[in-house]
Amino acid sequence: MILKKIAFGDASEAYVENKLNRGFNIIFSDDNNKGKTIVMQSALYAIGNEPIFPSSFPFEEYYHYVDIELDSGIELEACRRGTSFIIKIQNSLSILDGVAELKRFLNRNGLTFPVIIKDNVQKIVDPVLLYQLFFVGQDGKNTATIFHDGYYKKDDFWNLIFSYSGIESEIIDTVDKDAIKLQIDLLNEEKKTIKTKHKILKGSKGTALNLVSQQRYNETFENKVKKISSLQGRIVELTKARNRATSRRLVNERTLNEIRSLNRTETSGSLYCVDCGSDHIAYRSGDKSYTFDITDVEMRKNILESIQDKISAYKEEEENCNNQVNELQKQLQVLLKEEDLSLETVLMYKDEIVDASAADNRLVEINNEITSLKASLTVNSKKSEEDAAKRATLKKQIVEQMNRFYKQIDPNGSVVFYDLFSKRKNTYSGCEETEFYLAKLYAIATVLNHKYPIMMDFFRDGELSTEKEDIVLKLFGELNNQKIFTATLKKEEVGKYKKDKTINGIDYSVNNDSHILSEKNVGQFRKLLEPLMVKI
Template identity: 35%
Template sequence: MITIKQIAFGNSSEAYIQSGFTNGLNIISSSENHVGKTLIMQAMMYALGSAPMFPASFPAEDYVFLIDLEINGNRSLSILRSGNTFIIKEGDTVTPIESVHDFDRYWSNHIFELPRIIKDGKVHIVSTDLFEQMAFMPQAKRNTARIYGGRYKKDDFMEMIYAQAGLVGKTLNDGELTEIKNKKQKLETRKKELSKKSKKLSKMGSALTAISPTADREETDRLIAELEKLGDEITELKKQKNRFLTRKVKNEGVLCQLRSLNNSLDVDSLECLVCGSREIGYRMNGSKFIFDITTSDMRSQIINSLKERISEQENIAKELDLEIREKQTRFNKITDSRNITLEDIFVYREDYISLEDIDKELTLIADELSNVDRIIKTDKQISAKNKVDRKNLKDKIVAKMNKIHRKLGNNDGSPDYSDLFTTEGKPYSGSEATEFLMARMYALVDCLHHQLPILVDSFRAEELSTGREEKMLPLFKDLENQVILTATLKEQEIGKYWGIEWINNIDLSGYTPNKLLSSKYCAEFANEIERFGVKLMQL
């Protein structure tokens, strides 16, 4: 179980620190809007690896974010984030991480394993950004028909839910399977129409006519499209491999410098020619903090972290190299079996430049058909039992959502929920959207037993009635997960949570609107940052 103990964010000029969270139900409240409740919640999610969701007026890139966690009651772990760089501190061990992708890998390997889903025909480890959407509801842009962010879709969210329950794989329901087969039929019809036009316009004049006596335009199109697709894939894989090797070389350079520094400090000392300081710093690219590597202890930790990073980058490069070789072997087999050269391909493309529009559409259709066939094939590979288990899990989650819906007072004849998302054309809005999303969050915890804290910004938004609030809070109080909510209270409601034993009320009343961060926290914030062996850069 992950429990948030403290959140802090700031820079050398201003900062804010909030501690005092309990393992149970916490409500951050105020009598005014815009005092910073939303900033606190967004800072928590950002520090946990999510994509930034801050308002445009808040330049997150100018600040450093620190979150202290307790894991399963026996591990203390802290995360420091600046832009896309992170530092993880557990005990005396400090681990620098240079990208969000690497942070996701660290999370999956060292905190809690992230689910693996099938995306674009490949096994894909979901990001913390998607994973944490099971347990986070922002104040703005609530939408019951889709997830937050642009990289993933709601189908990916559902795949993650199934994977979390051990039901990995891509399956289609009857409606989806019918739809995809209809799409395939339309694509094949369109392909035949274009092929007829192409044959009428084509005059085979290139070296590719010698491939076989029965070679025709359609076969040649397919062949060239396949070779070009393989060529593009090989090029992209080589780019990825080069990126990892470049990062590896840079890290090796830093490692070499640190080792050299170790040797020189054993016999002499380094001193700044400008200020005379003997303090030495190491900064990760793009971050707002600098590691103090004056001590051998910190240098050793950075060196060990770099070694691990270099080893991982080398392994990824090797995996990509194997994939490149496999695709090159396929490319060579096709060209060798038909005695085609790259010159032949070039001539072919020149000969048929006038048919470029038809060729492009045929290539796109071939790609789409390939994708459709892959989806259908993957679907067939899912066992019948897996499909049944998936349906049962989804039905169980929706049933739990409706149970919560009824407990909150669904006696007005409104229909029950039928899915984890509404349709794009009929999303819920206002308090109905809040109820739907709260019911879904509760159901996911109850059915999947995930370990994330529940974070809801402005849970009373859109005039959620007092009666429904009084029914909702005890439900979330009984969860094993930590729950953190925010609320803006009316004047007559101030103090309504005081004295309720099972609610930890963090009251921000009295804070000046839009002035949450201040210089009074700077010294304490700098001390918190120095736990990681780093110092803030001066603005």
């Protein structure tokens, strides 16, 4: 993935960054407040990130544009205003309402969004988590957790890394295991019952009847209620997600039918607006950020394709939710069946119900079921152990790489990293914080071998020494990823990156203080937005 152009603005002022190359880019200036952070934040905001812009910059009022080359070589252009996105890819235009639609679209078109287990439900990660694999902003840093710590936590970030590497996310699967074990116990009880053909004795032992003691019964019942509640909670969340997808699909289907009903070739009459008399009919994005004239044939075609694509995505989401709900309901039925099977066991003690031939057949069936269940338990346990080992190995590789990187830039340093996150009571600051984030970006990039651009705003924060900086530039320079760093230089340092042929130095010193936007860039900005049918 290569960032080619970054732009933002409106009809009166704009800024366009088109000097990026595929190698090592350092955006620098001789003072702060020259717009470096705004450019970095705008690039990822345009493709769904939750930004941390300077408080003085009203980012929601502007259009944000980015031109990206995907790993496949296909070019993708994106424009965002508010919560709506316009995406152009391979001459196809898509209008997306919200980050949920955006991430599913990008996931289908070359920018992979891994799936993790969140709240015991499979979820496609949001951009705010994914982009932290390769981007460190200037503000909002806390080495003990992720950026935008809220819905997502640091465990989710680790699960993202595991999923990206093809390792299944860690999930609480005790419900599944216990359900299988319960089935085996009940089948063994039924088997014992058939063999003995005797009436139940009050002192008989049995897992299904749980007559050992009232205390054990209460504990078993309480555990059962917890497992049922867990399953029901997961089913409720998935049902909500499915209902949301269904609702959005129906809205888009109605919109699709309304647009298709427009027929401009009728000679007997034409459509017009009863309020103003205009014969132009428009389609507006969900948050009203964009309006498109659908009386234009080409525009109507693009919008129809975009809506149809969204409908297909929501259908896929509904189907995925249904499949997960069905699987969870099967597990729930197994747990709820406990009492039913106990009653069956009681009935089977009556001689008149079980005859010899039926008992023999049933015993064969039971043995086969028990063998199958034990095998699945073994396979699941082995798979779980293998995945746990893979997760531990990957963690170790990343942390070891962080420490190797740190020792190269600071051989005499005493810091030792034990995780991608520090302890809450021992967060890093100053130069150590900068070294930590650099080590983290480097380790993730080299161990995962991802293709994203590596981006760090203010990479010399904390007074990183010149000697250390040179080592950092050398190590990151060896990576094939595009690099985009920013730095504020001292007066005597200005021009230092121009001397290094491996660095594409982009000087922002000439920009106005605290106001990067300019009227002179509006024409160029308009030209970038024209192919996306965005008029400002």
